[in-house]
Amino acid sequence: MEPVAAAGAGGDVSADGLIAELLDMGFDFDDIAAAVGAVGPRRAEALEVLLGGPGAGAGQPRRGGGAPSRPASSAALPRPAGKGTQLRNPRGRLRQSSITDHTTSGAGGRNVSVREASSSFPCSEAPVDHRVPVGVDVCSKLGPELQSLVENLRADCSHKDKIAAVLQKHFGFSSLKGFQMEALDAWFAHKDCLVLAATGSGKSLCFQIPALLTTKIVVVISPLISLMHDQCLKLAKHGISACFLGSGQPDSRVEGKAMVGMYKIVYVCPETVLRLMEPLKKLAEKTGIALFAIDEVHCVSKWGHDFRPDYRKLSVLRENFSSSKLKFLKHDIPVIALTATATIPVREDIVKSLKMSEDTKIVLTSFFRPNLRFSVKHSRTSASSYRKDFQELIETYNASRKFKGKEQQILHDIDRYSESSSYDSLNDSASDDEDSNIDSASCGDKNVGKTNIGKTKTGMPLVKENTENELDLYPGVDDFDVSCGEFLEGSQPESSAFPAQSNEASLSERLDQGPTIVYVPTRKETVELANFLCKSGVRAAAYNAKMPKSHLRQVHQQFHCNDLEVVVATIAFGMGIDKSNVRRIIHYGFPQSLEAYYQEAGRAGRDGKLSDSLYCNFLRAPTLLPNKRSEEQTKAAYRMLRDCFHYSLNTSTCRAKILVKYFGEEFGPDRCDMCDVCINGPPQMHDFKEEAIVFMNVLQGRSGDETEDMMYSSVPHYRSGRRRFGEAPNFRMVVSHIREKLPRYVTTDKIWWQGLARILEGMGYMQEAGGKPRVSIQHPELTEDGLKFVNSRSEEPLYAYPDAAMILAMNDPRPFSGSSEWGRGWADPEIRRQRLAGRRTGRRKRMRRSGQSPPPTGFTTARERLAAILSKKRRR
Numbered sequence: 001m002e003p004v005a006a007a008g009a010g011g012d013v014s015a016d017g018l019i020a021e022l023l024d025m026g027f028d029f030d031d032i033a034a035a036v037g038a039v040g041p042r043r044a045e046a047l048e049v050l051l052g053g054p055g056a057g058a059g060q061p062r063r064g065g066g067a068p069s070r071p072a073s074s075a076a077l078p079r080p081a082g083k084g085t086q087l088r089n090p091r092g093r094l095r096q097s098s099i100t101d102h103t104t105s106g107a108g109g110r111n112v113s114v115r116e117a118s119s120s121f122p123c124s125e126a127p128v129d130h131r132v133p134v135g136v137d138v139c140s141k142l143g144p145e146l147q148s149l150v151e152n153l154r155a156d157c158s159h160k161d162k163i164a165a166v167l168q169k170h171f172g173f174s175s176l177k178g179f180q181m182e183a184l185d186a187w188f189a190h191k192d193c194l195v196l197a198a199t200g201s202g203k204s205l206c207f208q209i210p211a212l213l214t215t216k217i218v219v220v221i222s223p224l225i226s227l228m229h230d231q232c233l234k235l236a237k238h239g240i241s242a243c244f245l246g247s248g249q250p251d252s253r254v255e256g257k258a259m260v261g262m263y264k265i266v267y268v269c270p271e272t273v274l275r276l277m278e279p280l281k282k283l284a285e286k287t288g289i290a291l292f293a294i295d296e297v298h299c300v301s302k303w304g305h306d307f308r309p310d311y312r313k314l315s316v317l318r319e320n321f322s323s324s325k326l327k328f329l330k331h332d333i334p335v336i337a338l339t340a341t342a343t344i345p346v347r348e349d350i351v352k353s354l355k356m357s358e359d360t361k362i363v364l365t366s367f368f369r370p371n372l373r374f375s376v377k378h379s380r381t382s383a384s385s386y387r388k389d390f391q392e393l394i395e396t397y398n399a400s401r402k403f404k405g406k407e408q409q410i411l412h413d414i415d416r417y418s419e420s421s422s423y424d425s426l427n428d429s430a431s432d433d434e435d436s437n438i439d440s441a442s443c444g445d446k447n448v449g450k451t452n453i454g455k456t457k458t459g460m461p462l463v464k465e466n467t468e469n470e471l472d473l474y475p476g477v478d479d480f481d482v483s484c485g486e487f488l489e490g491s492q493p494e495s496s497a498f499p500a501q502s503n504e505a506s507l508s509e510r511l512d513q514g515p516t517i518v519y520v521p522t523r524k525e526t527v528e529l530a531n532f533l534c535k536s537g538v539r540a541a542a543y544n545a546k547m548p549k550s551h552l553r554q555v556h557q558q559f560h561c562n563d564l565e566v567v568v569a570t571i572a573f574g575m576g577i578d579k580s581n582v583r584r585i586i587h588y589g590f591p592q593s594l595e596a597y598y599q600e601a602g603r604a605g606r607d608g609k610l611s612d613s614l615y616c617n618f619l620r621a622p623t624l625l626p627n628k629r630s631e632e633q634t635k636a637a638y639r640m641l642r643d644c645f646h647y648s649l650n651t652s653t654c655r656a657k658i659l660v661k662y663f664g665e666e667f668g669p670d671r672c673d674m675c676d677v678c679i680n681g682p683p684q685m686h687d688f689k690e691e692a693i694v695f696m697n698v699l700q701g702r703s704g705d706e707t708e709d710m711m712y713s714s715v716p717h718y719r720s721g722r723r724r725f726g727e728a729p730n731f732r733m734v735v736s737h738i739r740e741k742l743p744r745y746v747t748t749d750k751i752w753w754q755g756l757a758r759i760l761e762g763m764g765y766m767q768e769a770g771g772k773p774r775v776s777i778q779h780p781e782l783t784e785d786g787l788k789f790v791n792s793r794s795e796e797p798l799y800a801y802p803d804a805a806m807i808l809a810m811n812d813p814r815p816f817s818g819s820s821e822w823g824r825g826w827a828d829p830e831i832r833r834q835r836l837a838g839r840r841t842g843r844r845k846r847m848r849r850s851g852q853s854p855p856p857t858g859f860t861t862a863r864e865r866l867a868a869i870l871s872k873k874r875r876r
C-alpha cells in the first residue's frame with residue numbers, strides 16, 4: 001500500500017503512518033478513521049479528538065486509565081472465520097468462507113470482495129463528534145486518497161483477523177512470522193512470490209494458510225514422497241484435508257477426487273503435475289485454484305545441489321494458468337516458490353526458468369539459525385572406525401539406561417540388507433536423492449515376491465536387479481504410499497497417524513537429549529552403521545531409498561514417535577523432514593555441497609532449542625558421486641564439493657558466517673559465538689614464506705637446496721630442462737621429492753603440503769594443471785602471479801592461518817619412507833610376504849568388483865598357485 005502524504009499544512013505524519021501508530025496505541029479503528037477524517041493526519045489533534053480533549057466535543061475517550069475498550073461498533077466488525085462463517089459443502093465437509101476476490105474468479109467461490117468485507121465496518125456507527133454530524137458516513141468525509149487508504153486498511157484488518165483465526169484454530173499459533181505475512185500479502189495481491197527462508201522457519205504455512213482462507217484448492221509441487229507424506233500427516237492432524245498424487249499412488253480414485261476439489265491441499269510430484277494439466281484447468285474453472293506452490297524450488301536449478309529436470313518444466317504453470325490463457329480467470333493464479341538453500345545464481349535461475357512474473361515478490365529472511373551449533377571433528381581414522389568415532393554418541397544414549405550397552409533389536413534383517421547393499425557401491429547412492437525411485441519402482445514388475453528378500457518368488461538367487469525390484473515392491477493396503485494417499489480433515493487422528501504417540505512422554509523422558517540423524521554417503525553404510533549402533537545398545541535404524549517401503553514407513557513412524565534414537569540415512573531422509581526435537585545431526589562422510597549440508601543440518605533444533613550439527617572430516621578430499629552431468633555441471637559440482645571440503649578445514653572464520661555468506665547474506669554479528677571456531681579461537685598465524693618458496697621452487701624444477709641461502713638458487717626449470725616430473729607433476733611426487741631432499745621436512749607429510757597448496761591457491765599463486773576441476777590440487781602448477789611471487793625474491797612474509805589438516809599433520813607427524821627404503825624392504829622375507837599378501841587381497845577385491853571370479857585361495861605364494869593351475873590343466 002502506498003503511503004498517503006501528510007495532508008495540508010501542519011500535517012506532522014503521513015495518514016497511514018498516523019493510523020498505524022494510533023492502532024498500535026490501542027485505539028479502535030473506526031474511532032481513528034473518524035478522528036483522522038475530521039482533523040486530517042495531524043497527530044496531536046487526532047489524539048485530542050480520540051481522548052476527548054478540548055474541542056473533542058462528544059468524542060468518547062477510549063483510553064481511560066486502562067486498556068482501550070472496544071466500542072459498541074466493534075460488534076459489527078468482521079468476525080474471525082469461526083464456525084459461523086463456514087459454509088457446508090455438499091459432501092458435508094467444512095469449507096472456509098472467502099475473503100478476497102481470490103474467491104471470485106473461480107466458479108465455486110463465494111463472492112466476497114474487499115468492498116463487501118469493508119462494508120462490515122459501518123462507518124455510520126463511528127463515535128459521535130461535533131465535527132462529524134450524526135448519521136454521516138465518516139468515509140464520505142475523507143478525500144479519495146484517504147478513502148482508499150481506509151478501505152485498504154479495513155480489508156487488511158479483515159485479512160489479519162481471518163488469518164489469526166485459522167492460524168489459531170488449525171495450528172494453535174498466535175501469530176504469523178513477518179516473512180509469512182509478506183508472502184501472504186503477495187498472494188492477496190495476486191503476485192508471484194519467491195520465499196527464501198532458513199530451514200525450519202515455517203515456509204509451509206505460506207501455502208497452507210491460503211487453502212484455509214478460500215474455497216479454492218492449493219496445489220503443492222514437492223520433490224519427495226517422504227516429504228509429501230510427512231506434510232499430509234501433519235495437515236490431517238490439524239484437521240485439513242490433503243492428499244498426494246504421484247506414480248506411487250495406485251488408488252486412481254484419489255486423483256479423481258482431488259481433481260474435483262475434494263481436498264483442500266493437493267501435493268503432487270513434478271512429473272504428475274505435468275501430466276495433469278488438463279484436469280487442473282478444469283479444477284481451476286469449477287472449484288478454483290488459489291495458488292500453485294513449488295516447494296524445495298532449488299531443484300529447478302542446474303546449479304543447485306539437487307537438480308530435478310522435471311522441476312524445470314514447471315514453467316508450464318505460469319504459462320497456462322494466466323488470465324490471458326484461461327478466460328474465466330480474473331487474475332493469474334499466483335505461483336509461490338520456496339526454498340532454504342538457494343545461492344544468488346540459483347535464485348536468478350529459478351525466477352527465469354519458472355517464467356515467474358516480472359513483479360515477483362522476493363521474500364528473503366536470514367539463513368542464520370541461532371540455535372544450531374556447528375562444529376567439525378577431524379579424524380585420521382577411516383570412515384569405518386565406528387567404535388572410536390561413535391563412542392560418545394553411544395554413551396549419550398546408554399547413560400540413562402538400566403542395562404547399559406544391551407544389544408537393541410534391529411529393525412530389519414541386517415544380513416539380508418548387508419547382502420543386497422554390498423552391491424551398492426558409491427555409484428548407486430547418487431540416485432538416493434530420488435525418492436521417485438521408490439515411486440516408480442512400486443508400479444513395476446508385479447510378479448516379484450512380496451516378502452521374500454533372500455530369494456525371489458521364483459526361487460531366483462538374489463542378484464542386483466531382483467533385489468532392487470523386490471525391495472521396492474510392496475503393493476497392498478500396507479503399502480507406504482497407499483496408506484497415506486489421502487488425508488481427510490479429522491480422518492487421521494493424531495494417534496492413528498502416529499500409533500506410538502501415547503508412549504511419547506515416557507520415551508521422551510528417556511531421550512532427554514533428543515534423537516540424532518547420521519548422514520552417510522552410501523546405502524551400504526546406512527545398514528552397517530545402524531547395525532553397529534544397535535549392537536552397541538542404541539535404538540537405531542537405517543534409511544535409504546532402496547529399502548522396502550514398509551520399512552521406511554516404520555522408520556518414519558518410530559522416528560516421529562521417539563521410538564528411535566538414531567536414524568542412519570542417506571540424503572533420501574533430508575529435505576523438509578519436520579520433527580521438532582532432533583538434537584544432533586552428524587555428517588559421517590562428506591555431503592556433496594554446502595547447500596545439502598545446510599539442508600540436512602536444518603533437520604535439527606526446529607523447536608528452537610540448542611542443537612548440534614557435527615561434521616566428521618577424514619582429511620581426505622571427498623569424491624563426486626556419479627550422476628549424469630554436462631561438462632559445465634561437472635565443474636559446478638566440483639566447485640560445490642570443494643567449498644564443502646574447505647568449510648570443514650577452515651580454522652579461522654565462524655562457521656555460521658561461512659554458511660550464511662555462501663547464500664549471499666552478510667552476517668551482521670560477524671561470529672555466532674557457538675561454533676567450534678568461535679569457541680576455540682583461530683590458531684596462531686604462521687609465516688609460510690620459506691615452505692612456499694621451497695614448494696614453488698620444486699614445482700619449477702628446482703631441486704630444492706638444503707640451505708636457506710639456496711632457496712632462490714636457479715636450478716634449471718623442469719619445463720625447459722630436466723622435465724623432472726613431466727608436464728604436470730603429481731602432488732605426491734613433489735612432496736616425496738621435498739621430503740627426500742630436505743631432511744628438515746622429512747616428517748612433514750602430504751596433507752600438510754596440501755594445506756599449503758590450498759593457501760597458495762587461495763592467494764592465486766597455484767592452480768590445478770590444465771584447469772581440470774578438482775576438489776584438492778593433484779597436479780600443482782604455478783599461476784602467473786605465483787611465478788612473479790617466487791621470482792621476485794621479496795622479503796615480505798607470507799602470513800596465513802594453518803588449516804585443520806595442517807594442524808593435525810603437525811600434531812601427528814608421520815615418518816617418511818622413501819622409495820629407497822621401500823626397495824630395501826624387499827630384502828626382508830617377512831616384509832616381502834606381507835606385501836605380496838596385500839597385493840593379492842587388492843587384486844581379489846578388484847576382480848570381484850568387476851564381476852570376475854577371483855583365483856582360488858589358500859596359496860601363500862605365487863609359485864604354489866602356479867603349480868595348482870598347471871596340475872589342473874594336466875588333469876584336463
Ligand SMILES: Nc1ncnc2c1ncn2[C@@H]1O[C@H](COP(=O)(O)OP(=O)(O)OP(=O)(O)O)[C@@H](O)[C@H]1O
Binds near residue numbers: 176180204
Ligand atoms: N507462525 C509460526 N509460529 C510458530 N511456529 C511456527 C510458525 N510457522 C511455522 N511454525 C513451525 O515451524 C516448524 C517448521 O515449519 P516448516 O516445516 O514449514 O519449515 P520449513 O521452513 O518448510 O523448513 P524446511 O526448509 O526444512 O523445509 C513447524 O513445526 C511449524 O509448526
Ligand SMILES: [Mg+2]
Binds near residue numbers: 203204295576
Ligand atoms: Mg519445508
